[in-house]
Amino acid sequence: MATDRLDVRKTYKLYLGGRFPRSESGRTFEITDSKGRFLANAARASRKDVRDAVVAARKAQQGWAAATAYNRGQVLYRVAELLEGRRDQFVAEVAAAEGLSTRKATSQVDAAIDRWVHYAGWTDKYAQVDGGLNPVAGPYFDLSVPEPTGVVAAIAPQRSSLLGLTAVLAPLLVSGNTAVVVASERRALPAITLSEVLATSDVPGGVVNLLTGHVTELAPVLAGHLDVDALDLTGCTGTEVDTEELERLAAENVKRVVPAPAEEPAFDAGPAGPARILAFCETKTVWHPKGT
Amino acid sequence: MSQTETETETETVPDVATPTWEYDPAPEARELAHIRSSYGLFIDGEFVDPAGDGSFATIDPSTERHLAEVALAGGEDVDRAVAAARKAFGPWSAASGRDRGRYLFRLARLLAERAREFAVLESIDNGKPIRETRDIDVPTAAAHLFYHAGWADKLDWAGLGPQPRPLGVAGQVIPWNFPLLMLIWKIAPALACGNTVVIKPAETTPLSAMLFAELCQQAELPPGVVNIVTGAGETGAAIVSHGDVDKVAFTGSTAVGKAIQRELAGSGKRLTLELGGKAANVVFDDAPIDQAVEGIVDGIFFNQGHVCCAGSRLLVQENVHDLVVDKLKRRLETLRLGDPLDKNTDIGAINSAEQLERITSLVDIGEAEGGERWSPACELPSSGFWFAPTVFTGVGASSRIAVEEIFGPVLSVLTFRTPEEAVAKANNTPYGLSAGVWTEKGSRMFWMADRLEAGVVWANTFNRLDPTSPFGGYKESGFGREGGRHGLAAYLAAPALEG
CATH class of the missing domain: 3.40.309.10 (Aldehyde Dehydrogenase; Chain A, domain 2)
Incomplete structure (x- = not known):
């Protein structure tokens, strides 16, 4: 009988530079379901793990940004394809993590898959929407285009473990940024399973680095890290972390900051255009003379 | 002609690249700039004395000659300027884009009409050559006013989100290298988008800003829409940290920019920074x-x-x-x-x-x-x-x-x-x-x-x-753009991130 079978359980680890290491600190913390029942131990990332993740993200950034927009679109679409294939697994994990009925968890997973498809389609469009020719008063060809900011550190939403994570992560990848993401602290397991999808899709190693652990411990390290270019604090809402201090730390190298909202957004409604993509873009303007 | 002959000939050709003649002086008329002996603050449409009796001198850096005494604005004066800007914000933001544009068009024309006067004044107060103030600073400033005037009634189509809304009172601090041009870079987009401003010119170059205040009066710009307070770093800090300022725009050094970003941490104020460079x-x-x-x-x-x-x-x-x-x-x-x-x-x-x-x-x-x-x-x-x-x-x-x-x-x-x-x-x-x-x-x-x-x-x-061309930095040169469609984003409420 199938019910007699003892299941083989998974060790949940970090996702760092395309690999799945444990925390260098050797620490873990308990993840429970919404009713407090033990689900698994997750790796409790350390300051050193954060630094390693930033190194991996920096190393991968130029290559990811140099991929063609069409290629990045296909890679992000591939994530949706693989998510679809593991839909049941994600429904079960999201249901357990968030305490949702199967029906509600299914709608969260479907929305997350849709979100990857949505952003896959933006890669070769946002530059035309945001950029353009500037009609300067002189004989110059003058063009403005959005470019990725670089390495973005994001705190993933605490409540919406998969959809919220996707809503924050996918748009920052569109332009060619690479990411260090701290997963929802208490609902971390869907994030780690998502990293398995990323690892087996065509997203190059290091483009997404996913850490589990205590947000109050990890966020300040990311906010003060001089090789992080931008900071998304969306997921700090509902945590104990001092976001004012994070913003202060971010000033040390003039990071671009998306502040923490008063309440965690309802991600179900869908993204508001390219706003999250452009929050992590820089406008580059190129002047070239016209002449014979 | 053989190679040798060419070389020989070259040696005898006089060096025309290096002029040897003397230039006669060709000074622009200094009298075009009417410099008053002292300047007050421009708050709520009027030139007013500061609450305290502080003042500072501005000099001609090419001669070290004293030009004028300029009011030193303290915290009380900044309060007053912000209050005036707050009061003006309601009607100004509710005014039609067409009318806001009209005021900016008026300012563009008034500036162009008095362009030479501004150029002379700027050269005297800043030390930069008249060739540059005349050909670049002043005409580019007028062009910025004209450009942004045209945006005021077209913001819905700027592609910066649905129903673009202004932010409120903008506190702006500018440097001394392009005093008038930086003033206009800050004021024009802010006003076009429906904000009101409190702006501080640099302490070594306040005069063109005070002359621009006259244009605001001549254009009959509603009082409080533009407020100009003069002073040094402390005055700037009072603006930046003022509780009723909704947006801060700063152009200057990276060190000060970082300090401002730190100061505004957790305040929810919108910030744009245009900082240093090493191009x-x-x-x-x-x-x-x-x-x-x-x-x-x-x-x-x-x-x-x-x-x-x-x-x-x-x-x-x-x-x-x-x-x-x-x-x-x-x-x-x-x-x-x-x-x-x-x-x-x-x-x-x-x-x-x-x-x-x-x-x-x-x-x-x-x-x-x-x-x-x-x-x-x-x-x-x-x-x-x-x-x-x-x-x-x-x-x-x-x-x-x-x-x-x-x-x-x-x-x-x-x-x-x-x-x-x-x-x-x-x-x-x-x-x-x-x-x-x-x-x-x-x-x-x-x-x-x-x-x-x-x-x-x-x-x-x-x-x-x-x-029309967005200007601004990557990395520690700051964030946000000035000019072009992108520059408007600095003065409009950020679009929602989620639908």
Whole structure:
């Protein structure tokens, strides 16, 4: 009988530079379901793990940004394809993590898959929407285009473990940024399973680095890290972390900051255009003379 | 004609590149600028005395002559200015875009009508040559007003989210290098988008801002929409940290910009920063060398190098280093340094004793660190603040003059061999405001433009600015853009991130 079978359980680890290491600190913390029942131990990332993740993200950034927009679109679409294939697994994990009925968890997973498809389609469009020719008063060809900011550190939403994570992560990848993401602290397991999808899709190693652990411990390290270019604090809402201090730390190298909202957004409604993509873009303007 | 004959002939051709004649002075009429003996603050549409009795002097940096006493605004004055701006915000933001645009069009026209007066005043107060204030600062400022006037009734179609809304009261702090132009860069988009402003000009260059206040009165701009408070760092800090200011825009040094970002942490205020730079100007061996030399000169000696986007690091491909440096030196011999109001003047005065001191000390460090210093034969006036155009060759990549923003007429020359090395050296800085590239090869130009981490890349040109063209930095040169459609985003509520 199938019910007699003892299941083989998974060790949940970090996702760092395309690999799945444990925390260098050797620490873990308990993840429970919404009713407090033990689900698994997750790796409790350390300051050193954060630094390693930033190194991996920096190393991968130029290559990811140099991929063609069409290629990045296909890679992000591939994530949706693989998510679809593991839909049941994600429904079960999201249901357990968030305490949702199967029906509600299914709608969260479907929305997350849709979100990857949505952003896959933006890669070769946002530059035309945001950029353009500037009609300067002189004989110059003058063009403005959005470019990725670089390495973005994001705190993933605490409540919406998969959809919220996707809503924050996918748009920052569109332009060619690479990411260090701290997963929802208490609902971390869907994030780690998502990293398995990323690892087996065509997203190059290091483009997404996913850490589990205590947000109050990890966020300040990311906010003060001089090789992080931008900071998304969306997921700090509902945590104990001092976001004012994070913003202060971010000033040390003039990071671009998306502040923490008063309440965690309802991600179900869908993204508001390219706003999250452009929050992590820089406008580059190129002047070239016209002449014979 | 044989090669030998050509050479012989060349030797007998006189050197026409270096003029030997004397120029007669050609001064612009100083009387065009009416400088009052003292200036108050411009709050709620009126010139008013400050609450305290503090004032400071503004001087002509080319002569050190005292020009006027200017009111020093304290916290109470800033409160008053912010209150006036808050009161004006309701009606101003509710006014039709058409009417807001009309006021800005009026200001654009009024400024253009009095352009020469503004140019003379700016040259006197700042020390920059009349050629630049007349041909660049003032007309570009008028163009910015005209450009943004046209946006005021078209914001719904700017592609910056549905139902664009203004932010409220904008607190703005600007530098002394382009006093009027920076004032307009800040005021024009803020007003077009429906905000009201409290703005502080730099303490060494307040006069053109106070003259602009007169234009606001002549344009019958509603009182409180533009408030101008004068003072130094403390006045700026009072604006930035004021609880009723919704948006802060700052142009100035990276150190102060970081302090402001820190100060605003957790406040929810919107912030845009336009900070320092250390731009690379990259010259490849196939570049049109004579054009490139003009661009190098324009890049670093325009406005005495008091330009955040100045091309202060010249990266020359090794095989043309000597040729470029020789031609550059010959060209610099022809620059004329002196009276800013003389129409023939290329290089004016350094803006302040403090800035001169900073330039001098960094140049001394450059020499101590082994750089080879060169300046053209150049007589400096006996009074005022002056610094001869200076070129350093043999500069190490980690030398302080190659790393730090000098904000003066000092060029550091470094070399590279391959395009990859040029990119690596150009990007090896925490700054990212601008960059220049000189090459005749189109594919290489775009390859470079893709890779340079800079908000503005000038290809076979340098230091071009236009109201339609977004300007602003990557990395520690700040965030946000000024000019163009992108510049409006700095003065509109951020679009929702989620639907």
